[in-house]
Amino acid sequence: MDELILWGRLNSINVQKVLWTNEELAIPFQRIDAGLQFGVNKSADYLQKNPNGLVPMIDDNGFILWESHTIMRYLAKKHDTSGQVFPTDPLIQAKIEQWHDWYNTVCWPPMRTLFWGYVRTPLAERNPQELENARQLMIKVLTILEEQLGKFKYVACDQFTLADIPVALVAYRWFNIPIERPSFPNVDRWYQEVKQRPGFIKYSSDPLN
Ligand SMILES: N[C@@H](CCC(=O)N[C@@H](CS)C(=O)NCC(=O)O)C(=O)O
Structure with a gap:
């Protein structure tokens, strides 16, 4: 069987999602920076496969796919026959998809501002007001997550999943940028658990860069 090819740099959050999924499901692959x-x-060759010019992208024996969450779910549908991280129950699958969409529309935009501001922008060029607005928005994001994690052990249900x-x-x-963080006990409890997983340890890119 031809090996899965993954394009993407190791410090990209979207690439890390796919790397971690591969680790959970023990999927062999080769990665191209x-x-x-x-x-x-x-x-031109890459843009022909992915007109967005973004990473990650995969080639699975000639099948080209981009968009990180779609890639994660595709790999799980193909390899996760026991429902280890993508349970077969369509209701749980829909919840996983819901949280993936929520990540794209609500969760990542303010975190992206904070990440680029604190990690990839020189101090003199940072916009303090923009960063404070993003921090406030992240507090709203984490308040939603806090409530969810008060009802369930993990983001989508009581089992660790692709969500x-x-x-x-x-x-x-969030926990590794120099900002003031209010306490979110359920988020902390969950984060202490998920950060023990081999896929997180291997790919979460320490230190942030
Ligand atoms: N919605 C896309 C977003 C992909 C994306 O924005 N990728 C970033 C890296 S995290 C990228 O390719 N940036 C341009 C670059 O690295 O040159 C996904 O989830 O895959």
């Missing part, structure tokens, strides 16, 4: 300083993703991976990678960024 792409994005930012590595280039590749703006080459936890993107949110845990956001939590890693």
Whole structure:
């Protein structure tokens, strides 16, 4: 069987989602560095496969796919026959998809501002008001998560699933930038658990860069 090919640099949150999924499901793959300083993703050949010019992208024996959450769910549908991280119950699957969409529309935008502001922008060029607005929005995001994690052990249900991976990678960024953080006991309890998983330990990219 041809090996799965994954394009993407190790410090990309979207690439880390796929790497962690591969780790959970023991999927063999080869990775090609792409994005930012590595280039590749703006080459004509890459753009023909993914017109967005973004990472991650996979080639699974000729089947090209982009969008990190779609890739994660595709890999699980193909390899996770026992429902280890993508349970077969359609109701749970829908909840996982819901939290993936929530990540894209609600959770990541303010965290992206904070991450780029504190990690990838020199001090003199930072916009303090923009960063404070994003911090306030993240507090709203975490309040939603706090309530959910008061009802369930993990993000989508009482089992670790693909819904936890993107949110845990956001939590890693939240807990590792120099900001004031209110206490969220349920989020803390959950984060202490998910950060023990081999996929997090291997790929969460320490230190942030
Ligand atoms: N919605 C896309 C977003 C992909 C994305 O924004 N990727 C970033 C890296 S995290 C990227 O390719 N940036 C350009 C680059 O690295 O050159 C996904 O979930 O895969």
